[in-house]
Amino acid sequence: MEGPRSPREAELPQVLDFLNKKLRSEAPWSIAAEYPTAFTANNLHNMRIISDEERVLSHAVMKPLIIKSPHVIFKVGAIGSVVTDDQHRGQGLSTRVINDCLKLATEQSCDIAILWTDLFDFYRKMGFELAGSEISFIIDEEFDVPTSNLRFSTDSKVSPDAIYRLYSSHSVNSVRTIEETRKFLAIPETKVYTAWEANGQLAAYAIEGKGVDLGGYIHEWGGSVSKLMALFSFIRTHKAQPYTIIVPKHATNLIEQLKAKPVMMNQGFLGMIKFVNFDQLAAKIKRAFRAEGVADIVLEKHPDNFVFGCGQDLYTINNETDMVRLLFGPVDYRALGIFKEETVQKFEKVLPLNLWVWGWDSI
Structure with a gap:
């Protein structure tokens, strides 16, 4: 087997044929027509395949998005079209192409990755969690x-x-x-x-x-x-x-x-979200709070946990997936009962973060 790797331009028709058969078998159009900004020669470097003797066995694609909001400009790695050939499932190929997409997202300075799926347990093993609001x-x-x-x-x-x-x-x-x-x-x-x-x-x-x-x-x-x-x-x-x-x-x-x-x-939920560059995201969030007149926000990542709060009103978050929900929602800080009211009022100036991916941008 070869890969995960980016397909060569000459292989793009073969990759699309694989995806059409696996994901769009009854559609009279190519999957490239549905995702015209993801399946192009310009985005080949963000496509990942595993192949064997010129056959595509597994695939995923990452599409970087710049998302503007009132407080933060996010760089998001949207991941989609994850599929493995039926005869090669259970070998970890999908996990490998997804992890390589996450590596691409890291290399391209994305803050987070997002995907849309109903295979929640599978993606939770890779650190994704249902978060955001829809x-x-x-x-x-x-x-x-x-x-x-x-x-x-x-x-x-x-x-x-x-x-x-x-x-x-x-x-x-x-x-x-x-x-x-x-x-x-x-x-x-x-x-x-x-x-x-x-x-x-x-x-x-x-x-x-x-x-x-x-x-x-x-x-x-x-x-x-x-x-x-x-x-x-x-x-x-x-x-x-x-x-x-x-x-x-x-x-x-x-x-x-x-x-x-x-x-x-x-x-x-908006989708399944995973941190890609937490320190970069935390710096953006702190700048957003400072712009709102809040200078004592604490948002730190340590080897085994996260520390989150305002001033001396701090809480230790042990799981990254919990931290994802605290930042992107849905969460009711008052219902948590762990922060003082004055801290909650400061949080509400910026959090949960306003993140939204419109339907045309989903992949």
């Missing part, structure tokens, strides 16, 4: 909103520049280009819903579906809350069936508006 709203019934002069459309031929303008207004987003937005709009099974002002300006947009993933889920959206609510109302009427909207916890105004409608609300 709120989903199932729109069960049609609902009305105040009359607007908006025009609604389901035409997918939308200017990437217009989508990019609204996307860029989010307080937490990953750094994209207009060209990347153009590629995302071309992903198979992507439904685009838009609301337009009378002057022809895009007022709101919502994206449903992403290839074989996220069908029935609005996973990308942009625009003011009032315009979005009008668009969501239109979508429910147009579809004539329930659908789900995925929302970050910091979208408080939108959440309050949705909760007032006939919906079902579910709280979940």
